[in-house]
């Protein structure tokens with residue numbers, strides 16, 4: 001059975017049982033049942049399902065791993081963590097992060113004014129807030145207000161200019177002063193697609209000289225007692241643990257040196273985020289080479305060793321991993337609207353009384369193909385189709401002949417692939433590319449999988465049902481935007497096989513997994529498709545509940561959100577229809593009603609039953 005790499009990427013969060021994919025938790029509901037329940041409320045487009053228990057699982061795993069390593073190594077600092085809001089700022093996610101992180105005092109990290117306001121409004125009492133990114137005087141003032149209001153907040157400065165502004169705000173206002181962190185610029189660099197956050201040419205951080213200058217400034221402004229943290233972040237989705245170790249050694253030594261130089265209040269190292277998530281679904285894919293347990297041991301051991309060597313008290317350790325915490329919690333489910341090569345169905349064949357000889361030959365091949373002749377017949381068919389297409393271009397055969405030729409060849413290839421496994425590998429790849437089935441999904445890749453569009457980040461894809469049948473079709477996935485980049489092409493090196501389903505008779509739903517990090521805020525309204533309907537799924541011992549529906553924007557609201565006056569548009573449409581003269585009054589009022597219904601629904605297609 002094709003398990004779509006479930007054992008590689010799903011961390012046991014999902015399992016296949018009989019022909020369905022189940023959520024592997026408590027009552028183990030199937031994704032199909034959840035989808036059906038939601039569709040019974042007249043929902044037809046794509047849906048996003050969020051599972052709070054998976055957020056809890058990741059937060060618990062993060063804290064347990066570090067706390068275990070702390071105990072194992074007799075480490076004498078505490079472990080603290082904050083959730084970086086930029087990874088997913090949506091209300092459900094922030095709420096779930098706070099709820100599930102309550103026992104650990106899990107905090108929030110903000111990188112902009114809006115995120116900082118969110119952190120101030122939504123963080124738990126006694127949990128830390130950290131602030132990164134470029135800041136102006138207003139943003140720094142906001143951090144002072146947060147401190148004044150009782151938050152445990154640390155502003156990490158990215159440059160000396162920001163530090164000077166902090167000193168200025170401290171002198172001008174009577175507000176309490178937040179803790180100050182310095183982002184250090186490491187010479188060691190990360191690895192992976194997103195590794196642009198460190199190295200000597202990095203966008204962020206202070207050089208050794210600037211760090212020394214910063215401590216001088218702090219000392220003379222009498223703020224050295226507020227300097228509590230050094231921070232680094234070597235990039236997202238870190239695949240290799242070696243650069244992490246180098247960064248830890250470098251940052252650990254900077255910390256110890258600063259302590260020796262008299263930074264008395266300094267008590268924490270913030271190691272940023274970057275813990276990787278497994279997105280691969282093929283066994284030969286390159287995966288990140290560490291587990292969360294290895295990662296935490298490595299951090300604790302290295303920092304302990306450096307501090308012991310320099311006679312410095314062990315620092316508290318902060319992490320800001322976001323992708324690791326929320327990627328797995330959401331699943332995008334999309335109906336398949338169409339399989340394009342249904343157009344080549346055998347019963348569309350329309351042979352004439354008298355056909356061109358090559359077509360008769362193709363028909364012979366198709367009728368008599370068997371396991372022991374199929375490779376030879378296949379090659380003949382491929383040869384014939386070339387000749388037939390040339391004949392068409394020269395005007396010797398008609399459009400019906402061409403249609404028959406395409407149908408016959410398509411079915412000969414398909415049949416030979418099912419009759420033999422002896423086709424040589426490179427020819428097979430080529431045939432699969434030629435014969436790939438195009439699955440049209442009711443979703444937008446730009447909106448729901450922007451990292452696929454922008455970075456070719458692969459996300460695990462699998463059907464959520466039909467698993468007792470063999471999936472044979474080499475598949476490419478097309479979305480409903482009218483942009484040719486809205487496609488996940490068939491890749492013979494990372495093949496996706498899907499089922500041959502007659503969509504007019506049966507539903508077919510695809511799941512896209514591990515989409516909970518970054519995709520939502522980055523999603524684009526290309527073609528004016530907005531976010532899908534979203535639901536929280538709470539799973540109990542005997543059942544599941546569908547909560548917190550967030551509806552996709554209606555067509556009118558989308559137009560409003562980009563600056564049109566939707567009332568004006570609607571009344572223009574209505575007046576034009578009113579003025580038309582060819583229908584009855586009843587016909588007009590029915591049509592007006594129809595128009596209004598269409599405009600107050602979302603823009604995804606409503607084709608499937």
Ligand SMILES: *Cc1c(COP(=O)(O)O)cnc(C)c1O
Nearest residue numbers: 233236237273274320321322323
């Ligand atoms: C983006 C970012 C993070 C989160 O990175 P993940 O790869 O999602 O863990 C943490 N810290 C900082 C400073 C960041 O910019």
